Amino acid sequence: MTTPGKVGLVGSGLVGKSWAMIFASVGYEVWMYDIKQEQLDKAVSDIGLEVEKFEKEGTLRGTLPAHQQKTLIHVTTDLKECITGAVYIQESVPEDLELKKKIWTEIDGLVDSAKMILASSTSCIVPSLISKDLRHREQFIVAHPVNPPYHAPMTELVPAPWTNEFTQTEARTLMTRVGQVPVSLSRELPGFVLNRMQYALLNECWRLLANKVVSVDDLDVVMRDGLGLRYAFMGPMETIHLNAPNGAAQYCQTYGNTIYKVSQDLGPVPEAWKMETDEHKKEVEEITKQLETLYPPKDLDERKLRRDTCLAALAKLKRGLPK
Ligand SMILES: NC(=O)c1ccc[n+]([C@@H]2O[C@H](COP(=O)([O-])OP(=O)(O)OC[C@H]3O[C@@H](n4cnc5c(N)ncnc54)[C@H](O)[C@@H]3O)[C@@H](O)[C@H]2O)c1
Numbered sequence: 001m002t003t004p005g006k007v008g009l010v011g012s013g014l015v016g017k018s019w020a021m022i023f024a025s026v027g028y029e030v031w032m033y034d035i036k037q038e039q040l041d042k043a044v045s046d047i048g049l050e051v052e053k054f055e056k057e058g059t060l061r062g063t064l065p066a067h068q069q070k071t072l073i074h075v076t077t078d079l080k081e082c083i084t085g086a087v088y089i090q091e092s093v094p095e096d097l098e099l100k101k102k103i104w105t106e107i108d109g110l111v112d113s114a115k116m117i118l119a120s121s122t123s124c125i126v127p128s129l130i131s132k133d134l135r136h137r138e139q140f141i142v143a144h145p146v147n148p149p150y151h152a153p154m155t156e157l158v159p160a161p162w163t164n165e166f167t168q169t170e171a172r173t174l175m176t177r178v179g180q181v182p183v184s185l186s187r188e189l190p191g192f193v194l195n196r197m198q199y200a201l202l203n204e205c206w207r208l209l210a211n212k213v214v215s216v217d218d219l220d221v222v223m224r225d226g227l228g229l230r231y232a233f234m235g236p237m238e239t240i241h242l243n244a245p246n247g248a249a250q251y252c253q254t255y256g257n258t259i260y261k262v263s264q265d266l267g268p269v270p271e272a273w274k275m276e277t278d279e280h281k282k283e284v285e286e287i288t289k290q291l292e293t294l295y296p297p298k299d300l301d302e303r304k305l306r307r308d309t310c311l312a313a314l315a316k317l318k319r320g321l322p323k
Contacts, residue, residue: 003029003072004177008082010034010103011092012043012075015121018149019090021047024072025062026178032075033082040075047073050150059312061150061179083110088174090143092121100130108134117171119143124195126188127160138164141171144192145180151311155180156192206270209287216290232314233321 007023009016012034020030020043034040051066060066076082083089093103100120107118118140120130131140142158149155155175159168168184175182183193191199208214230239237248244251272283295303 001027001068001072003027005029005087006031006085007088007090008033008086009090009092010079010082010107011094011121012040013092013094014147015092015145015149016090017043017047017050018145019092019121020073021051021069021150022061022178022180024069025060025064027062027064028072028178030073031082031086032073033079034075034077037077040077044073044075054150054312057312059151059316079106080110083107084112086116087113088117088119088171090119090121095123095125097125097129100125101133104130104134104140108136111136111139114139115166115170117141117167117174119171121145124191126190127158127163128188131160131162137162139167141167142188142192143171143175144194146194148308148311149180151308151315153179153181153315154183154194156183156185156194158185158188158192160188203269204266206272206287207267209290210270210272210283216287217294233318 004027006029007019009019009023009030009032012020012032016032016034020032023030032040032043034043048070051060051069054060055066060069062069089107091100091103091107093099100122104118104120111118114136116136116139118131118134118136120127120140120142121144122130122142123144125142127140127142131137134140137160140160141163142156144156144158146152146154157168157171157175172182172184185193189196205219208219209216234242240251241248244254270283272280274280275284
């Protein structure tokens with residue numbers, strides 16, 4: 001089979017495995033590297049089971065059958081074998097700056113083309129911190145997926161100040177080609193975009209819970225059976241544009257002052273996130289107690305499976321709907 005190219009994946013945990021399935025789904029030759037052979041063996045076995053399950057359930061990505069997708073995935077404990085000749089590298093090792101710098105120094109020494117895209121899956125580390133001392137730092141970019149990447153295709157592309165134009169546009173083109181939905185940032189900033197939005201929401205959730213305005217379950221209903229239903233199909237900006245007869249300007253005219261006034265009542269960032277004092281810990285314990293009553297620790301694996309099954313079904317539904 002002719003392939004569109006080779007990609008090198010560094011790290012074969014939760015995110016690394018997803019990238020392998022995503023690239024193989026459209027025919028890329030995938031080389032996955034890890035320090036542990038057992039981890040690679042497990043990754044291959046997990047991927048095999050998953051693609052077959054997705055094929056049966058109609059949620060397999062791409063056009064190739066599962067058995068062909070599997071044959072495109074190779075594993076190695078030799079970093080050179082993973083990197084040499086690849087058009088794209090995606091690193092997904094644990095979220096530890098020193099570890100990422102170490103592995104990227106090793107990758108940097110193996111880069112054999114000025115067009116090779118060097119991407120990290122990091123959730124929170126800004127790209128300049130990882131890449132500042134690399135020889136090929138102009139080719140470095142963060143490509144941050146959201147969990148589970150196979151069923152939730154958004155990927156944030158975050159450039160360092162020195163990332164070149166080619167890397168930014170090519171990474172975007174490539175993400176689109178493999179079925180991801182890229183979001184290009186013009187510059188790096190803490191939390192990128194997804195986590196800034198998520199944290200703004202979490203802060204208000206926490207304030208409402210800590211002030212005993214609402215229970216954990218009822219708070220989740222607001223998203224699960226309210227806002228979230230809309231947000232699965234359109235973003236908050238299209239939402240406001242559709243929520244007034246003549247669009248966003250009229251929405252702001254009608255609701256802008258209310259939004260401004262309510263926003264002033266939101267309050268500061270909850271201190272409890274820091275988990276420094278007994279008071280912080282008590283606040284966390286109270287909210288955790290409610291969560292554990294609803295979702296006991298013994299049921300968490302089952303709940304995670306349910307989450308991924310629901311997301312797979314939603315992804316399938318969205319693929320069949322008009323854009
Ligand atoms: N888990 C998520 O929800 C999620 C979502 C988006 C982004 N991310 C980011 O993706 C990255 C990986 O996360 P994950 O959840 O897949 O982690 P993980 O712990 O599941 O996997 C990490 C993998 O890296 C391997 N590894 C460790 N040291 C290595 C080294 N020196 N060289 C090569 N491989 C090495 C481990 O053996 C393991 O296979 C992190 O930066 C994380 O922030 C995670």
